[in-house]
Amino acid sequence: MTWTFEEMDRMFHPRVVAVVGDKKDRDYMWLRSVSTLKGKVYSVQVNPEEAANIVAMGFPNYSSLLDIPEPVDYVIVAVPRHVAPRVLEDAIRKGVNGVMFFTAGFAETGEPEGIRLQQVLTDMARKARMKIVGPNCMGLFNPRWGLRHSPEQYYDDGGPVGFISQSGTHATFFSLVGYQHGVKISKSASMGNGIILHADDYLDYLGQDPQTQVIAMYLEGVPNARRLFHLMQEIGQRKPIVVWKGGQTSEGARAVQSHTASLAASTALWQAAVRQANALWADSFDETLDLVKALCFLKEPVGPRLGLVAMTGGQSVVITDAFAKAGLQVPLLTPRSYQELATFYSTIGGSYRNPMDMTPTSRNLDMVRRVLDILARDDNIDAICYEFNMGFSAREGMVERLVDLLGEFREAYPRPFLCVLSAVHREAEAVGVRQALAQRGVPAYPSFQRAGNAFRKVWDYYRERRERGATRPAPAPAGPVRPG
Amino acid sequence: MSTQGLLDTLRREGRTILTEVEAKEFLAPTGIPIVPTRLARSQREAVRIARELGWPVVLKVVSPDIVHKSDIGGVKVGLTSASAVARAYREIMQAVRTHAPQARLHGVSVQKMAPPGREVIIGAGKDPQFGHYVMFGLGGIFVEVLKDVAFRLVPLTPRDARQMIREIRGFPLLEGQRGQPPADLTALEQALLGLSAFLEAHPEVQEVDLNPVFAYPQGCVAVDVRVVVEGGALASSAPSGGTP
Numbered sequence: 001m002t003w004t005f006e007e008m009d010r011m012f013h014p015r016v017v018a019v020v021g022d023k024k025d026r027d028y029m030w031l032r033s034v035s036t037l038k039g040k041v042y043s044v045q046v047n048p049e050e051a052a053n054i055v056a057m058g059f060p061n062y063s064s065l066l067d068i069p070e071p072v073d074y075v076i077v078a079v080p081r082h083v084a085p086r087v088l089e090d091a092i093r094k095g096v097n098g099v100m101f102f103t104a105g106f107a108e109t110g111e112p113e114g115i116r117l118q119q120v121l122t123d124m125a126r127k128a129r130m131k132i133v134g135p136n137c138m139g140l141f142n143p144r145w146g147l148r149h150s151p152e153q154y155y156d157d158g159g160p161v162g163f164i165s166q167s168g169t170h171a172t173f174f175s176l177v178g179y180q181h182g183v184k185i186s187k188s189a190s191m192g193n194g195i196i197l198h199a200d201d202y203l204d205y206l207g208q209d210p211q212t213q214v215i216a217m218y219l220e221g222v223p224n225a226r227r228l229f230h231l232m233q234e235i236g237q238r239k240p241i242v243v244w245k246g247g248q249t250s251e252g253a254r255a256v257q258s259h260t261a262s263l264a265a266s267t268a269l270w271q272a273a274v275r276q277a278n279a280l281w282a283d284s285f286d287e288t289l290d291l292v293k294a295l296c297f298l299k300e301p302v303g304p305r306l307g308l309v310a311m312t313g314g315q316s317v318v319i320t321d322a323f324a325k326a327g328l329q330v331p332l333l334t335p336r337s338y339q340e341l342a343t344f345y346s347t348i349g350g351s352y353r354n355p356m357d358m359t360p361t362s363r364n365l366d367m368v369r370r371v372l373d374i375l376a377r378d379d380n381i382d383a384i385c386y387e388f389n390m391g392f393s394a395r396e397g398m399v400e401r402l403v404d405l406l407g408e409f410r411e412a413y414p415r416p417f418l419c420v421l422s423a424v425h426r427e428a429e430a431v432g433v434r435q436a437l438a439q440r441g442v443p444a445y446p447s448f449q450r451a452g453n454a455f456r457k458v459w460d461y462y463r464e465r466r467e468r469g470a471t472r473p474a475p476a477p478a479g480p481v482r483p484g
Numbered sequence: 485m486s487t488q489g490l491l492d493t494l495r496r497e498g499r500t501i502l503t504e505v506e507a508k509e510f511l512a513p514t515g516i517p518i519v520p521t522r523l524a525r526s527q528r529e530a531v532r533i534a535r536e537l538g539w540p541v542v543l544k545v546v547s548p549d550i551v552h553k554s555d556i557g558g559v560k561v562g563l564t565s566a567s568a569v570a571r572a573y574r575e576i577m578q579a580v581r582t583h584a585p586q587a588r589l590h591g592v593s594v595q596k597m598a599p600p601g602r603e604v605i606i607g608a609g610k611d612p613q614f615g616h617y618v619m620f621g622l623g624g625i626f627v628e629v630l631k632d633v634a635f636r637l638v639p640l641t642p643r644d645a646r647q648m649i650r651e652i653r654g655f656p657l658l659e660g661q662r663g664q665p666p667a668d669l670t671a672l673e674q675a676l677l678g679l680s681a682f683l684e685a686h687p688e689v690q691e692v693d694l695n696p697v698f699a700y701p702q703g704c705v706a707v708d709v710r711v712v713v714e715g716g717a718l719a720s721s722a723p724s725g726g727t728p
Contacts, residue, residue: 221613222613225611225613225614226613229637268633269613269617269637272634272635273614273637275636275651276641
């Protein structure tokens, strides 16, 4: 069964949402999550005590979906599993656009009753051509529309990142943690057992969604792996796709079975599919976020040659190792750059071969900008990474000025610019700096290794895309950096 | 025998594993060079085929019931004369009578010994979720111990074939070390693409092993091959081995 863009899009933009079975035990999290909806929210709850609380919260409550006095687009179901088929029956009769089952206890339990009930839901939905999100999931998140699956998620705001997840936890935390890094969601789907809508259906939709420019997926096992693969190949030429695959070990595959009741294909084949589709492979939550952040913030890379700026000699050595180990280059600069640097760079304590060791000059912001501008003009350099070291830079109230300077440089420099935020002993302050940099479009990584890895994978993606003859024109050759 | 004829035979005889002679004929449309191998049903025929193919030759027992041919003495290598072939034939027959008297016996395969080259392995399988895939690696310990192999889903593009060969850690050995000329990488790429196209036309194929394939400075040749097809009506479910 495939779905049109319009059918899926309507489900992500419901004008009327009904929440069935929310309750005090879970602090009415579903009603609170959708209270921000750009549309109307109804509750369906038969328990009089619960109903009274819900009405007191300001939500109209009915004892059946069928009693709601207007058409309903999206139903959030949080009832015990044995009631689920009856709710679905009502939803089908009501003619709703889509149904999300938070309800769990189906095939993922591996026990006969769960498997039977899941089959009942599947058969009913197929027959009625009804879109089902889940069961055993957190459902959809469209922040601009105020459709959420956690009261902690943001709304009236959104970004370019589409996220598809076979785990509700990863979907929730990717949105919340991502936000702390300046990574905002366009649309996300926690799909659970995926009895009707699966990863391929959501990918098909996000591929066509104009608000989505970067896609990340947390996958465990996919029944329509072939269709997913073909969609990845097609969409990956336009929008980068990050794949984080759970269940890579045989132990992990067993956990997959009891999580979403899906069969995990071998990791080697997933890696093959990812390479053939020119998607980006991620091994963890952190790496997924690192890559998505780079894809959102970095200007398109044109080459693997880094100009590195580090605060001391020791940092210069290890940042170079980290980038070289990631398969990137740290070349010497052009003679012209060295001539310019020699006019003002103190050779005592610092070195300016590449990396630029800022030891003697790190507190002189004019010097920082001069060094960055020289790197920007250098023909041997394709991208710049700056070490923002909290141990040195957090003094003398220079943090804000340095953030502004780096933000301005990022605007002016036509190629990728990234930061490593060495928090050292000032971790708490570093969080604010990271967010301030993110607001200026500068991705900040917590280590040289993570910065090097993220840049390498993003560079590989764009290089491969260009070599495969994508339509996007090659960026113009680097000119002089505009002042300010 | 036509492909359909071969599949009909397999179905009739209730088997899914092709004999070596059948498998080599079956894989001919891949365009992959395969060491010429012919079936001899008598000692005299074995000698005649050996003379036609040229020396030295290898003799192997051909039976759908004997999987580990060398374990029972069913393989004789390095035969350089008619008398050696005749003797080898008799010894193989004796070995089968002793160790596998119930086995269905097609005869003995005669093949020319290929000059040694760099050993690579080319394989294919069918995954329940992803369908057909192709595998490439260096032969011997590289595949067995180090698992140094690359996979791609069918269909392969020329770029996929090129990249998967370069993806294995042992790739520098194919480029040539210590003055050794490079292996014919184009021939290996063509082999992978030929196998991919073949699999697209043959959904019934469950498993293919071309192991070893000798890669030369010019060209390559598959020495031994193994093919398993789906049981179909026989509904043989679990494929054996070959999964990544």
